[in-house]
Amino acid sequence: MNSSRILTRLASPRTGGLLALAILIALLPLALPNRYFYDVAILVGLNAIVCVGLNLLIGYAGQISLGHAGFFGLGAYGSAILATRYGWPPLAALLATTVAVALLAFIVGRPILRLKGHYLAMATLGLGIIIFMVLTTEDKFTGGPDGISVVPFRIGAFALQGEHIWYWVVGVLLLLAVWLALNLIESPTGRALRALHSSEVGAEVVGINAAEHKLMVFVISAVFASVAGSLGAHYSGFVTPSKAAFLHSIELVTMVVFGGLASTYGAVVGAAVLTTLPQLLTSFEDYEMMVFGALMIGTMVFLPRGVVPSIARLLASRRKAVPDDKADGK
Amino acid sequence: MSLLRVDGLEKKFGGVNAVEELSFEIRPGAVFSIIGPNGAGKTTLLNLLTGVYKPSAGRIEFDGHDLTGRAPHEYARHGIARTFQNLQIFFNMSALENVMVGRYMQERCGLMAALLHSPRLARAERACREDAAELMRYVGLQDYLSAASDAMPYGALKRLEIARALATRPKLMLLDEPAAGLNPTEVLELDDLIGKLTGRGVTVVLVEHNMRLVMGVSDHILVLDYGRKLAEGPAQAVRNDPRVIEAYLGSSATHDGSFGDAVAKAVAVGVEMHR
Numbered sequence: 001m002n003s004s005r006i007l008t009r010l011a012s013p014r015t016g017g018l019l020a021l022a023i024l025i026a027l028l029p030l031a032l033p034n035r036y037f038y039d040v041a042i043l044v045g046l047n048a049i050v051c052v053g054l055n056l057l058i059g060y061a062g063q064i065s066l067g068h069a070g071f072f073g074l075g076a077y078g079s080a081i082l083a084t085r086y087g088w089p090p091l092a093a094l095l096a097t098t099v100a101v102a103l104l105a106f107i108v109g110r111p112i113l114r115l116k117g118h119y120l121a122m123a124t125l126g127l128g129i130i131i132f133m134v135l136t137t138e139d140k141f142t143g144g145p146d147g148i149s150v151v152p153f154r155i156g157a158f159a160l161q162g163e164h165i166w167y168w169v170v171g172v173l174l175l176l177a178v179w180l181a182l183n184l185i186e187s188p189t190g191r192a193l194r195a196l197h198s199s200e201v202g203a204e205v206v207g208i209n210a211a212e213h214k215l216m217v218f219v220i221s222a223v224f225a226s227v228a229g230s231l232g233a234h235y236s237g238f239v240t241p242s243k244a245a246f247l248h249s250i251e252l253v254t255m256v257v258f259g260g261l262a263s264t265y266g267a268v269v270g271a272a273v274l275t276t277l278p279q280l281l282t283s284f285e286d287y288e289m290m291v292f293g294a295l296m297i298g299t300m301v302f303l304p305r306g307v308v309p310s311i312a313r314l315l316a317s318r319r320k321a322v323p324d325d326k327a328d329g330k
Numbered sequence: 331m332s333l334l335r336v337d338g339l340e341k342k343f344g345g346v347n348a349v350e351e352l353s354f355e356i357r358p359g360a361v362f363s364i365i366g367p368n369g370a371g372k373t374t375l376l377n378l379l380t381g382v383y384k385p386s387a388g389r390i391e392f393d394g395h396d397l398t399g400r401a402p403h404e405y406a407r408h409g410i411a412r413t414f415q416n417l418q419i420f421f422n423m424s425a426l427e428n429v430m431v432g433r434y435m436q437e438r439c440g441l442m443a444a445l446l447h448s449p450r451l452a453r454a455e456r457a458c459r460e461d462a463a464e465l466m467r468y469v470g471l472q473d474y475l476s477a478a479s480d481a482m483p484y485g486a487l488k489r490l491e492i493a494r495a496l497a498t499r500p501k502l503m504l505l506d507e508p509a510a511g512l513n514p515t516e517v518l519e520l521d522d523l524i525g526k527l528t529g530r531g532v533t534v535v536l537v538e539h540n541m542r543l544v545m546g547v548s549d550h551i552l553v554l555d556y557g558r559k560l561a562e563g564p565a566q567a568v569r570n571d572p573r574v575i576e577a578y579l580g581s582s583a584t585h586d587g588s589f590g591d592a593v594a595k596a597v598a599v600g601v602e603m604h605r
Contacts, residue, residue: 208434
């Protein structure tokens, strides 16, 4: 009886899932033979942080954004410009950039989030394009299309350099991001977000200010993207506007949908699969993108809810087939 | 003393007056029914009374506060809850979570507390879960405590909306056609449930076509036709009002079947009562 309670606790997303993710991150280096693999793992981690935030907006609150690469790019360039051009301490540059991006998301989000569905998609797309254009054309600050180099991240005398250190930094931050997202979703605020996704009027009449909640989750997701952007800039030592481009926004949304909407672990899985898959498919050479596209179409046809929710559902229905399901139902 | 006061309320959609020059008061503790043919403006009125629609003119005062033109969540905060004729269930959540959402106003917490899952929040969540389960039992949904909302039958979903609305701890509860689509046994249970609500001190506004239910539970009835008040008064008086009966019988041929049916039932009930 007691052991079954521990088991259900372990099967819960917040305790068990987080533990599993922590173990995975801790053990993964054993399977990473060289720097190149570390590099891919770090990219996965950074994308996963963005996707966990974006999934709060798209998956849980049901509000689309096709401009989140813009926030990622702003985070990257904000840190790059403040730390490299103006010599700010990188941590201060990161924090100041994050606050500025949050403020921008707050100001722009207010009018944009009144729109719904396709119209919201158009507006966020426009926002992303404007950010991309500004980063490309303001070459006095941003270096234009050629990009800008970025100083290493350092706190005091300690510099974060090398794939090994960055792996652990990104790994811990990903765990933190997942933990925050799971906490939010399990709170009254998270329920409010899921409620307004399903029925805005239904949420309003129980006292939920839908506009305020949409704005809040928009800002949170922008902050996740911005922080990942800042870290990515310091890690790679170089930023180009392509980080803020429309294609990157689409990639991020695709990762969220592929992994499974309204599933925090789905966002992580989506980021992991779609970041590593192109690397694995390089052996197909010219046909790489065709195979990639075919795999994506196949996944969405056979796992329409995305990878994680579809598999979870499959396992749940298997379990239900076993007759003792009523035993602990109440 | 009135709980809700409506004064000169109007709602226009383009050139159509869905609600026109409507004034009435609702006293606390009563069951106040709104009846009328399809298209009479009943649901429009409920949408006005919960802020879902903004009135074109007039004033809505609830519990001493002028709520005219406010957002729906502000109406909810002042103690008005409702159910919907076309259900507004959160189908992406379990039944229990639907009711827990109803507890939002008591549960809401700061963003930091939510993100960090503060111990106080964890305790409040447990209490919220228990409260929601209690409310589900109260409306007769004890069999659905661990059900997904999209796996529940229609009648149970209607109760789930009532439980969710009750979770907001309302002073006034608006029920939009709660009996529609229910079988006779379920209607009887609904009758009981409405009685229990008033017993809890919740004032009930009932929009309903099922005349047997309306005549059975109402203290006060407002009759709407073409967005205007046709008659209003204690249930007994409205039932016997020759204008109402005449208007209903006179117009029933032009209204659709369900209402003609309802009128026939109403008259039958009236005749029954006269004996």
